[in-house]
Amino acid sequence: MNFNGIDFDTYLKNYPNEEGFFGKYGGAYISEDLKKAMEEITEAYFTICKSSKFISELRRIRREFQGRPTPISYLERLSGKLGNVQLYVKREDLNHTGAHKLNHCMGEALLSKYMGKKKVIAETGAGQHGVALATAAAYFGLECDIYMGAVDIKKQAPNVARMKILGANVIEVTEGLATLKEAVDAAFKAYANEYKDAIYCIGSVLGPHPFPMMVRDFQSVVGIEAREQFVGMTGELPDAVVACVGGGSNAMGIFSGFLNDPVDIYGVEPLGRGPALGDHAASLKYGTEGIMHGFNSIMLKDENGEPAPVYSVASGLDYPSSGPEHAFLHDLGRVKYDVISDDETIDAFFELSRLEGIIPAIESAHAVAYGIKLAKEMGKGSILINLSGRGDKDMDYIIEHYGIR
């Protein structure tokens, strides 16, 4: 399929280019030392991802350890309530550890093992990426250093405990505001010293090349499964595919399966409390081009051009930029990006729980809310929503802030 001059038959092979660019977005804006480390990872990835041993090992792990393929569920009661649009969800909440993140963490950790590295390093904010990576490290017998701001360590005690139980070292970062940004800086610094023995495992389609490509490729299993399952269930393609976008990994995973199809694709960003800077994390909607954390994309900036403070009810979505591939697909118009507020999200959270027996992650509830809105607009047809994770992690927050409806 050709769309605005881009040939989507060969898109996944041709994008990013050799330097890691999706059009003008992406690249690797990092120190010479880190550049060398990234080149080593890129080379290893290109060799390994074509080896049948690596591929069959990853397939076996997905089947026997992660519980893949995850199913698609038809939302019969919610669809019935909305009229003539049929809603479906891809159940990444049923992936081991309860979200899609393990898809790329298992890939990254397997790559580390093949490269002969002893350790994986990452930062974490709310702790979801840290838990997924600690799980992968335990599976492969790798050491695991997770950098986390002191403030986040206090807030996210259950995830800190999970990481420790899984054998990870949780390293407290006390500089600055002691949250995610400082944790990223500390983890990068540690990696620059340890890259001979360690790999930095990025938690989304973010960071310098090759991570946006590699994480997309590892997540593409979601889109490949979903397309085949949906056609198997209904005999046709969905009219629309919807996913929430923080960094953008669950979205790229499911989108990649449908980019070459006549399917409308929607990425949903968090509008939080509203459109004022600091009240949301909708970088593609309100941001401008800029470089941070080693890549060029569309980002939210403060008056000094630095990454702006962001907010969302979903801690997994509050990042001031999005992956470079989303910026590219945004400008191209192949994917439409729109926003959903905290209030709409919480309504959808309770609606899906009550009508379907599925408690979604608050991140995923953004996509569900958008699917409901879209269904009302479309009037007929079918919508496939990526349910990126389950809501168990959000119970305390929901009870404290919203009570039980």
Ligand SMILES: *Cc1c(COP(=O)(O)O)cnc(C)c1O
């Ligand atoms: C981390 C997380 C997200 C956001 O990350 P993406 O890279 O944008 O997918 C979404 N949903 C859940 C359940 C998460 O844990």
